[in-house]
Amino acid sequence: MALQPQNVPVPFTKGLDLKTDPKQVIPGKLLVLENGIFTSPGRIMKRNGYAQLNQLIQGLTTEITVGSGLANFKNELLLLTGTEAYSYSESTTRWSDKQTVTNLELSTYSVIRNTYQQNTPDVAVNFSGLEVATYQDSRGGSRYCLIDTTTGEQLVNDLLISSTAIKPKAFSVGNFLIVIYVDTVSNRLRAIPIPIVSPLSPLPTIDLATNVNVANPNYDATLSAGKIYVAYNTSSFSIEITGLDSFLNVISSVVVNGEAATAGISITVDPVNNQIWVAYDNSTQIKYFIFANSLPFTPLLAPTIVAAETN
Numbered sequence: 001m002a003l004q005p006q007n008v009p010v011p012f013t014k015g016l017d018l019k020t021d022p023k024q025v026i027p028g029k030l031l032v033l034e035n036g037i038f039t040s041p042g043r044i045m046k047r048n049g050y051a052q053l054n055q056l057i058q059g060l061t062t063e064i065t066v067g068s069g070l071a072n073f074k075n076e077l078l079l080l081t082g083t084e085a086y087s088y089s090e091s092t093t094r095w096s097d098k099q100t101v102t103n104l105e106l107s108t109y110s111v112i113r114n115t116y117q118q119n120t121p122d123v124a125v126n127f128s129g130l131e132v133a134t135y136q137d138s139r140g141g142s143r144y145c146l147i148d149t150t151t152g153e154q155l156v157n158d159l160l161i162s163s164t165a166i167k168p169k170a171f172s173v174g175n176f177l178i179v180i181y182v183d184t185v186s187n188r189l190r191a192i193p194i195p196i197v198s199p200l201s202p203l204p205t206i207d208l209a210t211n212v213n214v215a216n217p218n219y220d221a222t223l224s225a226g227k228i229y230v231a232y233n234t235s236s237f238s239i240e241i242t243g244l245d246s247f248l249n250v251i252s253s254v255v256v257n258g259e260a261a262t263a264g265i266s267i268t269v270d271p272v273n274n275q276i277w278v279a280y281d282n283s284t285q286i287k288y289f290i291f292a293n294s295l296p297f298t299p300l301l302a303p304t305i306v307a308a309e310t311n
Helices: none
Strands: 036-040 043-046 069-073 076-080 084-089 094-100 118-125 130-137 142-148 154-162 165-173 176-183 188-195 206-209 219-224 227-233 238-245 250-257 264-270 275-281 285-292 298-308
Touching (some): 176 227, 206 227
Antiparallel strands (some): 069 076, 176 188, 238 250, 285 298
């Protein structure tokens, strides 16, 4: 008598088994599953596929011919080509050119790692590859580290500037790394020049100012065309601008009398118009003034109110 075919139910409720000998796998387990997904116990559904999107650019007849990756920005689908970013519109099924993009690679490393707290960090890198990192420290005063960015070696580690040094800032000028800070005992604004050729032997400290305000020792510094420009709050109800050139010469200062930066100060240089801008908060108003960036400094705009202090 011939065998009669019949259905043999095999419930696939146990999923894939990739660890057992294939000859020993019990019924109900799978050795291979292609283009299928488990949506509920014992039920296998076909996996969703992919559809090719239109490659046309909105407003143009040209197509996107290359792509380096896809990304999400909120609800947008972005296509990256390596130089441009395109956003896909489902309503028009076309890509809109968003903007030129630049690939960035972020690398980080620890300058100092200990059980103390550091704040007000700043860093400057010289063209030689030597880097200085400065910071205030909970042990008191401020410190700095010197790092060879090529090898990662720390030439100077956690060196104390002064136990009375606050608000350190780092700059690179010519063949020097410069650390600027306020000395709270002498009320001086000081600079430590670190020669690139002999970084382990800093030159004598330079006094940029001797009349920093005791109660509000606010200052800011900026770098432009090989010079460091510094604006600070003085002890005689005035704001003074000074600086340092690449040969360590202190720039002749200019004083704006009758103004105070009791709550903060900022300085920047406009190289296009050759101007120095100083903005400050006197705890009542936010103001600014402008000088021509030439020696001697020439006033271009007298102290002008930006807004009333609201804090």
